[in-house]
Structure formats: C-alpha cells, structure tokens
Amino acid sequence: MFTSVPGARLYWKLEGRDGARPLVLLNSIGTDMDLWDPVLPLLRARFRLLRIDTRGHGASTAEPGDFAMPQLARDVLAIAHDAGIERFSVAGVSLGGMIGMELALSRPGQVEKLALVCTSATMDAGAWNDRISKVRAEGMAAIADLAMGRFLTRDNPVIYETVRRQLVTMDPQGYAGCGAAIRDMDLAERILRIVAPTLVVTGSRDASTPFEGHGEHLLARIPGAVHAELAAAHLAPLEAPEALAVALIPFLEG
DSSP: OOOEETTEEEEEEEEEESSSSSEEEEETTOOOOGGGGHHHHTTTTTTTEEOOOOTTTTTTOOOOOOOHHHHHEEEEEEEEHHTOOOOOOOOEEEEHHEHHHHHHHOOOTEEEEEEEOOSOOOOOHHHHHHHHHHHHOOGGGGGGHHHHHOOOOSHHHHHHHHHHHHHSSSSHHHHHHHHHHHOOOTTTTTGGGSSOOOEHHHHHTSSSSSSIIIIIIHHHHHHOOOEEEEEEOOOHHHOOHHHHHHHHHHHOOO
C-alpha cells in the first residue's frame, strides 16, 4: 500500500490478526522494512504489524532535500491513519527509534509503548554533515564501507552482503535527507517528557549507538525506561532476532 504526503509517496504493509495489538516497526537509515524480516515470524501471531519504508528508503520515494524528525513522525501518523490504526506501540531501530521518540513526544495519546532499538537521542552533528555532503557529491558507494562497519559484524556473510547491496543501490538523496533529520534532531533534553513506557535495547557489539554515551543517556532521561542488552551490532533484528523478540514481547504485552 502507498500513502501520499507532501513531498513523498510512502510504502507500507499491514499484517497480522485484526484486533491484535498494533505495533509499528520502523527501519534504520540505509535499510527498509526488510530489516525486520527475521523477527516477523516471532511477532506476527501476537501483534498487528505495520511496517513502513521511511521516506527515500525502499519503495518510498521522496523529493530531494533535508528532512526533519517531526516530518518523519508525521509520515508515520499519515500511514497509521490510512491503515485504520489510532493507538499503537512503536519499535524502531536507529533512525526508527528517533522517529519513535518524536512520535511519543508529539502524540503522547497515540503511542502506547516505545521500544528503542540500537538508537540515540544525540549524535555527532558534524560527522553527519560530512556524511551527507559526501553522499550528495559522490553517491552511496562513498560511505558504504563506513556504514557497514557500524551496521553489522561479518559473522553472517550472506546477510552482510545483502545489506551492503541494498545500501549501495538506494537513493542517495533519500539517505542524505534522513541524515539531515538525524543531524538536526532536537531530542536530547525533550525526552524527559516521554510518558509512554519505554524499553531501551542496546547491542554489546554496536559501534554506532553503544550503551556508553547513547543507551545510558536514554535510560537516564526517559522516565521509567528499562533496559535489555543483546549480543548484536547495530542492526539487531538481523543479528539477534530471537533475543530481540524475547525482549520485545513481554514488554509490549505486559
């Protein structure tokens, strides 16, 4: 299904039982909804799953330019409306978790629970600005090795090469636009106002948003947030799907 919003056409899928708890699954920058594929068999029987390709990613198209975190949150709300879902929980990886925090702040009445997977409320704006400039000037191949070094270990070469191929062939303008949303996000202090019950999931091998300086910040500032650590790098749904499901299910159903 597609939803049209100003400047973008957004692709989404809704699956699972009617009447089950709605759960929105959001992807990281540089990936699409397939990021969640290994976890789906463990979630599908329990939740009504709404997966979304972030604007400029996967099958979602977008006009070139800098995107903003509130804009990406509005995209999710527009899709949820078209899917007939009023209140939902969110599980987001990296950029998806940032969008989830923005949603929890802007629409506290709609976000039931929040699962923040390998994400952060504060990133190095200068480093992201450099990455955005490089992608716009030279294309995705220019940052592929840097990104993959943060995304995954090489424990599973098939997954590694699949994700790398997807990254290199994606729209550089979509990546750069979402990179600008990360660079410019204003979450670090505002997350003190999140009221949704929150689970912070960190990866012990995550070089991009490790517990130190990232996960610990979320836990210290989001009221009542709880923590789960997985043996995974940044893209935890691909590296530790079973362990991630074990962390998510009791939190979301409890």
